[in-house]
Every structure is written in structure tokens, then in C-alpha cells.
Amino acid sequence: MSKKYKGFLWIFIFLVIIGVSIFYLLRQYDNQQANNTKLIQNNETKANKGVSDKPKIIEKKEREFTGVNIKYNDKSVPVLMYHSIAYEEGNELRIPKENFREQMKYLKDNNYTTLTLDELYSFFISNKPIPEKSVVITFDDGYKDNYENAYPTLKEFGFNATIFVITGAIDNEKDYLTLNQLKEMEQNGVDIESHTVAHEQLDKISYEKQLDTLTRSKKYLEEVLGKEIRYIAYPFGKYNTDTVKASKYAGYNMSFTTQGGWSNKTQDIFTLNRVYISANYGLSEFKRRLTNPNYNTN
Ligand SMILES: [Zn+2]
Structure with missing residues (x-):
């Protein structure tokens, strides 16, 4: 394998690794944002109640409602x-x-x-x-x-x-x-x-x-x-x-x-x-x- 070709191969592998890493980081960031929102809500409720020794809320997978007319909380x-x-x-x-x-x-x-x-x-x-x-x-x-x-x-x-x-x-x-x-x-x-x-x-x-x-x-x-x-x-x-x-x-x-x-x-x-x-x-x-x-x- 020529030196030049090897060089390109390494750059290619490097780019793939960077790409995959960015993809996973972004996905984690998204999940974290969602979890943070939940955590903030939970902590807020706890703070309002002045209670801290509550069992953890087990987050169930939320149902998505598709294919139906929806309404909002007004x-x-x-x-x-x-x-x-x-x-x-x-x-x-x-x-x-x-x-x-x-x-x-x-x-x-x-x-x-x-x-x-x-x-x-x-x-x-x-x-x-x-x-x-x-x-x-x-x-x-x-x-x-x-x-x-x-x-x-x-x-x-x-x-x-x-x-x-x-x-x-x-x-x-x-x-x-x-x-x-x-x-x-x-x-x-x-x-x-x-x-x-x-x-x-x-x-x-x-x-x-x-x-x-x-x-x-x-x-x-x-x-x-x-x-x-x-x-x-x-x-x-x-x-x-x-x-x-x-x-x-x-x-x-x-x-x-x-x-x-x-x-x-x-x-x-x-x-x-x-x-x-x-x-x-x-x-x-x-x-x-x-x-x-x-x-x-x-
Ligand atoms: Zn009753």
C-alpha cells in the first residue's frame, strides 16, 4: 500500500470516528436535556413540598398519540x-x-x-x-x-x-x-x-x-x-x-x-x-x- 494511500485511509478512519462520536454526543445531549427537564420538574415539586426522602420516580416510556386529533391543556x-x-x-x-x-x-x-x-x-x-x-x-x-x-x-x-x-x-x-x-x-x-x-x-x-x-x-x-x-x-x-x-x-x-x-x-x-x-x-x-x-x- 502506498504511503499516500495509507495516509488517506487514516484520515478517512479518523473522520468516521469523529462523525460517530459527534452523533452519539448529540444524542446524549438530547436525552440529557429531556432528563434535566424531568429532574427540574421533580426537584421543583420536592422543593415545594419540603420533602426529600421520596422514592425515585420510575420514568415509564411515554405513549405517543399519532393519527388522532389532539388537544392542549387549555x-x-x-x-x-x-x-x-x-x-x-x-x-x-x-x-x-x-x-x-x-x-x-x-x-x-x-x-x-x-x-x-x-x-x-x-x-x-x-x-x-x-x-x-x-x-x-x-x-x-x-x-x-x-x-x-x-x-x-x-x-x-x-x-x-x-x-x-x-x-x-x-x-x-x-x-x-x-x-x-x-x-x-x-x-x-x-x-x-x-x-x-x-x-x-x-x-x-x-x-x-x-x-x-x-x-x-x-x-x-x-x-x-x-x-x-x-x-x-x-x-x-x-x-x-x-x-x-x-x-x-x-x-x-x-x-x-x-x-x-x-x-x-x-x-x-x-x-x-x-x-x-x-x-x-x-x-x-x-x-x-x-x-x-x-x-x-x-
Ligand atoms: Zn370513597
Whole structure:
């Protein structure tokens, strides 16, 4: 091989190495920027709460919403609120499973996207766009029938949902979900979050007691489920200024009440509205609540 040719070969190899290095450096820089943004957001929330010994947030891969109309966080989102999925004559909190399935089928047939609470949170906080037809499905209390009657339908349609559980009832009270059921659902698109330890009416108890039930339920679920608990629904939807303060201090990121209406970012993120679904509503009332952001004012 001639000296001149060897010289060119080395220059070529050198340029390739430089090129590849620049490519990787740029890619890393991009990733770092994204991580920094997340870190800054996490640190900011921590700083606001004055808490530092929180479990690390495991960043899940974010879903990309393509091929659908999207909306930004100046718009509202319906967060459906269910309790029990079962029959009971005269109890409007218990929705027969056929009616529940009919409502879920409506969502499926009409191309609704069921958001996780992480996705709803990103939408409000980071303005991550979501599909125009987005909905959040939540259940309060953690009834065993959620596993028996709602979970099969949710799985059938591949839907995300959240159950806010009363942690003191787990493996203790017969009508409530067991830990094994929670673990199984958690692995299959059903997010488990807190509804306090004993369903305390928060606005009736001291700040210290509120902080205690908010913290203990969160720590318990984090231990048994091995994930960070970031969201809570207030029992009876009741709260006061101490509740919001205690929720922040305990390390929650977002809370829900039972105040009727779609959730939107003009509300305090610690007192978000939800859309009540009663056993007395037919499919047309379900549709009205699902499609009309101002359903409760007209
Ligand atoms: Zn409740």
C-alpha cells in the first residue's frame, strides 16, 4: 500500500470516528436535556413540598398519540368517577356490570383514549398534548367487584383506569380488594392510588391527622406495590386548606374531589373535578357528560 494511500485511509478512519462520536454526543445531549427537564420538574415539586426522602420516580416510556386529533391543556378532560360495579336495587353508586360494559364499549366504538393519571398530569403540568377524545376512568374505595366485574371489561378493551383504594380495608374487609388482586390489576393497566387509610372525612380532622392518613396510605401502597403513589381522591370529596397542604407535604402530585365537572388546568391541581356516573343514568346521559365540558351548567 502506498504511503499516500495509507495516509488517506487514516484520515478517512479518523473522520468516521469523529462523525460517530459527534452523533452519539448529540444524542446524549438530547436525552440529557429531556432528563434535566424531568429532574427540574421533580426537584421543583420536592422543593415545594419540603420533602426529600421520596422514592425515585420510575420514568415509564411515554405513549405517543399519532393519527388522532389532539388537544392542549387549555382544554378540559372528563375524569369519570365510578364506585362499585354490581347490582343493588336503589343504590345509584352500584352500576350493573352490563351497563358498565355498555359504557366502555361506547368509548371503544367511538375511539376514545383512556389516559393514565401520569398522562393527565403531564397534560396539565407539561402541556403534553393528548387525543381530543381522551377520558380518564376512576373508581373510588376499592370494592372487590371492581376486580370481578370491571377489570374483565377493562382488559377486554385494553383500557387504562385508576382505583383509589382505602388501604385499611385491603385483605381485611370482605367486600374490598385483596392485595393479590391489586397486584394483578396493577400489572394490567389498572393504576392503584390512595383513598386514605380509613376513609376519613378530611375536613373534619386536624392537619396532623390528615397528614398521617395521607402519608400512611401512600407509604403502605408504595411498599406493597413497589411503585411511587402520586395521586389521591379525597373521601366523600371533602377537603379544606389543610388537606391541600398535607397532600403536598405527603408527596402527592395531584388530587381529586367529587365536585362535578371536567378537570382543567385553571383548577388547583389538588382539587380537580370529576364526572359522576350514576346507576340511574342511561347511555344518553353518559354520552352527554362525556362529550359536553359544561354538562353540569346546561
Ligand atoms: Zn370513597
